[in-house]
Amino acid sequence: MTVVQQYEEIAAYLRSSIREGELVPGDPLPSEAELCRRFESARGTVRQAIALLRSEGLISSGQGRRSRVLDHRPTQSFDDIFSFTQWCLTAGITPGQQTQWVTRKPADPRLAAHLEIPDGAQVVSVFRLRLMDGQAAMIERLNYPFEFGRHLLSFDTDSGSIYQHLLDCGVDIDTATRTIDAVPAEAEDAALLQVPAGAPLLRVRRRAFTTGGTPIEYSDDRYLHTKASFTINSTRNSPTALSMISS
Incomplete structure (x- = not known):
C-alpha cells in the first residue's frame, strides 16, 4: 500500500482548492503559518508541498513574497x-x-x-x-x-x-x-x-x-x-x- 507523505497531502489540498475555484489565478496561497496550523506540520513540510506545486506550474515562485496561483489546469x-x-x-x-x-x-x-x-x-x-x-x-x-x-x-x-x-x-x-x-x-x-x-x-x-x-x-x-x-x-x-x- 502506498503511504502518502504529509507534504503530498498538503499539495493535494491546495490543488483541489485551485481546481475547484476556491483559489483563482492571481490569488495568494495561504501563508506558511496558516498551512502549518491546519495540517499540524513543520514549516519545511509546507515548503516542500509548495515547491511541488511550483514545479507543476500551478503557482509562482514567490521570491520573498507569498506564491500566487498561476493556473487552474492540471x-x-x-x-x-x-x-x-x-x-x-x-x-x-x-x-x-x-x-x-x-x-x-x-x-x-x-x-x-x-x-x-x-x-x-x-x-x-x-x-x-x-x-x-x-x-x-x-x-x-x-x-x-x-x-x-x-x-x-x-x-x-x-x-x-x-x-x-x-x-x-x-x-x-x-x-x-x-x-x-x-x-x-x-x-x-x-x-x-x-x-x-x-x-x-x-x-x-x-x-x-x-x-x-x-x-x-x-x-x-x-x-x-x-x-x-x-x-x-x-x-x-x-x-x-x-x-x-x-x-
Missing part, C-alpha cells in the same frame, strides 16, 4: 512516463475510462514503422475515452506489438490503468519520447469529447521503449486544451530533454 511533468491514471490520482482527480474497442489487427506501414515491426505484423490496439472526475478529457489510441499487447486481450480496459497492468504482467517499460502539437478535433473525437468538430485539441504522440530500446508502444492522445497542460523545468547551463521540431 499539469503533467515531462519526467512522468505516461500513466494518465497516476497523473490524475496525484492531482487529486478521479480518473475514468470508457473503452470504445480493443482489437488485434495487422499493422499498416505507418504503425509498423513507429513500432519497428514488419508491415502486417500483428498488433493490439485500444481506443478509449478518458475521464477526469467523470467528465470527458482525452481520446486515447494505444498500439502495441502483439508480444506485449496480448496481455490486454483478457484485461478489462475499463477497470483501470493499462500501464500498471502491463507492469504487473512483467512488461519492461523504461523510457518514452513524446511529440506535442495541436490538431482540430475530427468528427469521431468531437462527438466523444462533446465539442464541435474542428475544436482545438492538444495532441501527444508517444513512443515507449524497453530497457534494451525495443519499441513497446505507439500512442496518440488528444486532450481538451481546457483539461491539461504540460510543464518543463529548465536550469541554466544544464541540458533539457525537450526538442522543438518542424511538422
Whole structure:
C-alpha cells in the first residue's frame, strides 16, 4: 500500500482548492503559518508541498513574497512516463475510462514503422475515452506489438490503468519520447469529447521503449486544451530533454 507523505497531502489540498475555484489565478496561497496550523506540520513540510506545486506550474515562485496561483489546469511533468491514471490520482482527480474497442489487427506501414515491426505484423490496439472526475478529457489510441499487447486481450480496459497492468504482467517499460502539437478535433473525437468538430485539441504522440530500446508502444492522445497542460523545468547551463521540431 502506498503511504502518502504529509507534504503530498498538503499539495493535494491546495490543488483541489485551485481546481475547484476556491483559489483563482492571481490569488495568494495561504501563508506558511496558516498551512502549518491546519495540517499540524513543520514549516519545511509546507515548503516542500509548495515547491511541488511550483514545479507543476500551478503557482509562482514567490521570491520573498507569498506564491500566487498561476493556473487552474492540471499539469503533467515531462519526467512522468505516461500513466494518465497516476497523473490524475496525484492531482487529486478521479480518473475514468470508457473503452470504445480493443482489437488485434495487422499493422499498416505507418504503425509498423513507429513500432519497428514488419508491415502486417500483428498488433493490439485500444481506443478509449478518458475521464477526469467523470467528465470527458482525452481520446486515447494505444498500439502495441502483439508480444506485449496480448496481455490486454483478457484485461478489462475499463477497470483501470493499462500501464500498471502491463507492469504487473512483467512488461519492461523504461523510457518514452513524446511529440506535442495541436490538431482540430475530427468528427469521431468531437462527438466523444462533446465539442464541435474542428475544436482545438492538444495532441501527444508517444513512443515507449524497453530497457534494451525495443519499441513497446505507439500512442496518440488528444486532450481538451481546457483539461491539461504540460510543464518543463529548465536550469541554466544544464541540458533539457525537450526538442522543438518542424511538422
